[in-house]
Amino acid sequence: MATVQLPSDPEADARVRAVFDDIRATRRTEFVNNMWRALSFDPALLERTWTEVKELMASPTLLDPLTKEMVYIAVSVANSCSYCIHSHTAAAKAKGMTDAQHAELLAIISLAAKTNHLANGLQVPLDAAFDRGAPQ
Amino acid sequence: MATVQLPSDPEADARVRAVFDDIRATRRTEFVNNMWRALSFDPALLERTWTEVKELMASPTLLDPLTKEMVYIAVSVANSCSYCIHSHTAAAKAKGMTDAQHAELLAIISLAAKTNHLANGLQVPLDAAFDRGAPQ
Amino acid sequence: MATVQLPSDPEADARVRAVFDDIRATRRTEFVNNMWRALSFDPALLERTWTEVKELMASPTLLDPLTKEMVYIAVSVANSCSYCIHSHTAAAKAKGMTDAQHAELLAIISLAAKTNHLANGLQVPLDAAFDRGAPQ
Amino acid sequence: MATVQLPSDPEADARVRAVFDDIRATRRTEFVNNMWRALSFDPALLERTWTEVKELMASPTLLDPLTKEMVYIAVSVANSCSYCIHSHTAAAKAKGMTDAQHAELLAIISLAAKTNHLANGLQVPLDAAFDRGAPQ
Amino acid sequence: MATVQLPSDPEADARVRAVFDDIRATRRTEFVNNMWRALSFDPALLERTWTEVKELMASPTLLDPLTKEMVYIAVSVANSCSYCIHSHTAAAKAKGMTDAQHAELLAIISLAAKTNHLANGLQVPLDAAFDRGAPQ
Amino acid sequence: MATVQLPSDPEADARVRAVFDDIRATRRTEFVNNMWRALSFDPALLERTWTEVKELMASPTLLDPLTKEMVYIAVSVANSCSYCIHSHTAAAKAKGMTDAQHAELLAIISLAAKTNHLANGLQVPLDAAFDRGAPQ
Numbered sequence: 001m002a003t004v005q006l007p008s009d010p011e012a013d014a015r016v017r018a019v020f021d022d023i024r025a026t027r028r029t030e031f032v033n034n035m036w037r038a039l040s041f042d043p044a045l046l047e048r049t050w051t052e053v054k055e056l057m058a059s060p061t062l063l064d065p066l067t068k069e070m071v072y073i074a075v076s077v078a079n080s081c082s083y084c085i086h087s088h089t090a091a092a093k094a095k096g097m098t099d100a101q102h103a104e105l106l107a108i109i110s111l112a113a114k115t116n117h118l119a120n121g122l123q124v125p126l127d128a129a130f131d132r133g134a135p136q
Numbered sequence: 137m138a139t140v141q142l143p144s145d146p147e148a149d150a151r152v153r154a155v156f157d158d159i160r161a162t163r164r165t166e167f168v169n170n171m172w173r174a175l176s177f178d179p180a181l182l183e184r185t186w187t188e189v190k191e192l193m194a195s196p197t198l199l200d201p202l203t204k205e206m207v208y209i210a211v212s213v214a215n216s217c218s219y220c221i222h223s224h225t226a227a228a229k230a231k232g233m234t235d236a237q238h239a240e241l242l243a244i245i246s247l248a249a250k251t252n253h254l255a256n257g258l259q260v261p262l263d264a265a266f267d268r269g270a271p272q
Numbered sequence: 273m274a275t276v277q278l279p280s281d282p283e284a285d286a287r288v289r290a291v292f293d294d295i296r297a298t299r300r301t302e303f304v305n306n307m308w309r310a311l312s313f314d315p316a317l318l319e320r321t322w323t324e325v326k327e328l329m330a331s332p333t334l335l336d337p338l339t340k341e342m343v344y345i346a347v348s349v350a351n352s353c354s355y356c357i358h359s360h361t362a363a364a365k366a367k368g369m370t371d372a373q374h375a376e377l378l379a380i381i382s383l384a385a386k387t388n389h390l391a392n393g394l395q396v397p398l399d400a401a402f403d404r405g406a407p408q
Numbered sequence: 409m410a411t412v413q414l415p416s417d418p419e420a421d422a423r424v425r426a427v428f429d430d431i432r433a434t435r436r437t438e439f440v441n442n443m444w445r446a447l448s449f450d451p452a453l454l455e456r457t458w459t460e461v462k463e464l465m466a467s468p469t470l471l472d473p474l475t476k477e478m479v480y481i482a483v484s485v486a487n488s489c490s491y492c493i494h495s496h497t498a499a500a501k502a503k504g505m506t507d508a509q510h511a512e513l514l515a516i517i518s519l520a521a522k523t524n525h526l527a528n529g530l531q532v533p534l535d536a537a538f539d540r541g542a543p544q
Numbered sequence: 545m546a547t548v549q550l551p552s553d554p555e556a557d558a559r560v561r562a563v564f565d566d567i568r569a570t571r572r573t574e575f576v577n578n579m580w581r582a583l584s585f586d587p588a589l590l591e592r593t594w595t596e597v598k599e600l601m602a603s604p605t606l607l608d609p610l611t612k613e614m615v616y617i618a619v620s621v622a623n624s625c626s627y628c629i630h631s632h633t634a635a636a637k638a639k640g641m642t643d644a645q646h647a648e649l650l651a652i653i654s655l656a657a658k659t660n661h662l663a664n665g666l667q668v669p670l671d672a673a674f675d676r677g678a679p680q
Numbered sequence: 681m682a683t684v685q686l687p688s689d690p691e692a693d694a695r696v697r698a699v700f701d702d703i704r705a706t707r708r709t710e711f712v713n714n715m716w717r718a719l720s721f722d723p724a725l726l727e728r729t730w731t732e733v734k735e736l737m738a739s740p741t742l743l744d745p746l747t748k749e750m751v752y753i754a755v756s757v758a759n760s761c762s763y764c765i766h767s768h769t770a771a772a773k774a775k776g777m778t779d780a781q782h783a784e785l786l787a788i789i790s791l792a793a794k795t796n797h798l799a800n801g802l803q804v805p806l807d808a809a810f811d812r813g814a815p816q
Contacts, residue, residue, distance in 0.1 A: 078214030350758030
């Protein structure tokens with residue numbers, strides 16, 4: 001059950017087919033996950049979203065692929081996006097994340113959440129030293 | 137202005153002094169930031185919080201120190217903790233994060249937020265393939 | 273599975289029945305969705321909530337009905353309320369939201385989330401020009 | 409700096425004056441905090457908001473006044489509302505919250521945030537026993 | 545479906561068994577809920593999490609047990625942690641929360657959310673009187 | 681105080697200058713707000729962000745300009761982005777939002793937040809009727 005109808009044959013639309021083909025080629029798998037099927041209700045939105053995800057997450061950039069996935073998981077957990085947590089944990093696993101790394105990632109995410117709430121609850125004033133022009 | 141009074145001489149309390157000494161020794165700096173001064177209103181809470189932060193963030197673990205700080209920043213941004221964003225960006229900078237890495241980190245965080253909101257707005261159903269027992 | 277028991281016959285309670293009758297009359301449908309069934313565990317909470325929703329969302333006000341639903345969806349997505357996203361997307365559809373408008377709404381919501389996270393990550397200082405007394 | 413102009417003389421409006429008088433009488437203080445001054449840009453919104461806050465937070469109800477303030481603080485911290493954290497911590501202090509109780513409250517809030525992020529990160533499936541009709 | 549495999553026999557691991565035994569003894573029930581089964585994928589994370597939860601939530605402290613659960617629920621709702629809302633509402637019920645108290649708790653949580661969004665939308669400036677050193 | 685240094689002369693960089701020129705031409709004002717100055721620490725991130733904002737928010741699309749700003753404000757409030765709330769409220773004002781419309785917008789945002797927290801607290805199960813294939 002989604003807020004849009006997942007089309008039974010999304011690739012009947014040529015623009016959708018082109019994006020799905022690129023997803024399969026880029027990821028080297030026949031599997032196209034539901035995020036892209038749902039987005040296919042609007043081919044332009046699908047194209048823009050895939051282009052952006054591909055350029056940052058599926059192309060070589062400064063940060064290594066697993067670090068990028070771990071940052072993505074961290075944001076998705078804090079924003080409580082169930083679908084994204086599942087899909088990016090699967091992606092991190094596919095890129096080699098071990099159970100021990102997964103446990104440490106969750107430990108950092110949850111510790112950060114803890115101190116976020118402590119600092120917000122205390123309304124800790126900013127230190128002048130955090131000013132990047134100031135002497136540290 | 138905080139929700140607790142930042143004590144003028146927190147180290148008059150022996151337990152607070154011990155924690156502050158450990159912070160200075162662990163971080164090799166005389167600087168103790170306001171988070172710890174605010175927490176010193178309750179020495180037991182200060183001790184427990186520092187112990188936990190030290191073990192995970194200031195000790196060698198599986199993930200490298202800069203990756204850990206970047207995950208911490210990601211959670212803090214998504215939770216909108218202004219103090220934490222400042223303090224952990226400063227920590228990441230101190231551990232060598234370049235401006236280019238910082239820009240890429242922010243690009244990943246904000247792209248994740250974008251697709252989090254898309255997936256939540258669409259209420260995308262989970263793929264059976266995300267089941268870890270299922271064939272990928 | 274809810275945190276309260278959904279009563280099998282909520283309208284056995286006269287106050288609940290009165291609210292359900294008003295929901296049906298106001299919306300011109302026999303359908304009463306689960307939100308109101310769940311709230312019927314406490315008739316006073318049900319009455320107050322329906323009164324407030326009816327006055328703002330089911331009565332003529334300054335903003336047009338579809339704009340109001342789109343704002344409601346935007347908040348519900350950002351707060352990750354799965355039930356609310358479904359129910360208010362259904363309401364927007366019933367008020368005429370096309371797929372193209374839905375796609376643009378999701379594009380705006382997700383772009384806002386992206387720049388929210390960018391601005392929070394950068395901790396951009398407020399411009400004096402945003403002061404409503406200042407010259408723009 | 410607010411998104412509305414704080415009027416220099418809000419009580420020139422009779423409806424605003426009536427609300428401010430009721431705030432002062434209910435709270436037994438001459439002090440009217442900025443939340444109400446900001447809301448006075450729209451007297452109807454001011455009236456509705458004060459009525460609702462007064463009925464639940466400034467009147468005798470089932471839960472005791474300090475417990476109510478602590479719950480309010482908890483939500484405000486998780487929603488990152490700086491103004492609300494300050495105002496409701498001040499209210500809790502005025503109702504007798506000790507520093508030790510404050511510290512414990514912050515410990516619970518931050519532990520809850522920690523396990524919220526753990527459970528979301530793990531996507532823990534619901535236990536059948538949480539179904540209120542099921543045997544515990 | 546979780547992001548880690550729930551082991552079929554978690555207690556084959558001695559550390560996991562010790563934690564589960566302590567959960568059963570502390571709570572006086574044979575029931576160990578899925579949160580702990582999921583965490584058993586990493587025995588160290590399981591041990592640390594249980595120890596922390598036990599010390600604060602399952603031991604006598606300043607605040608009474610039901611107040612602590614209500615604060616926990618409040619944070620979990622605001623952070624949109626479905627699992628936590630279910631598990632801590634069940635815990636509050638087990639500690640005697642009546643339906644009337646539950647309704648009032650939800651009323652406070654949702655009113656706080658409402659004024660959080662109002663105050664954030666208005667960007668209400670802090671009152672000098674909230675400064676704990678200032679005269680109230 | 682930001683997490684990056686706001687350059688004193690950002691337009692010394694030709695790419696930054698081109699973006700700032702386009703901002704000024706598109707908005708017909710000499711004023712370039714701090715968001716763009718902060719983003720100029722990474723010209724590529726600045727370019728991509730401005731391009732995306734311009735295409736959706738500063739160009740004619742399906743939804744009218746004021747509705748788009750109101751949706752943007754709604755998301756920014758729920759995500760607690762202080763800077764974004766200020767900048768987009770200013771933009772909505774510049775596009776003609778009256779005080780009465782502003783008050784109604786805030787009333788909808790805060791009511792949505794209230795029912796989001798109620799529905800999440802109750803964990804209301806989805807109605808089959810929300811399934812877009814089902815009879816309403």
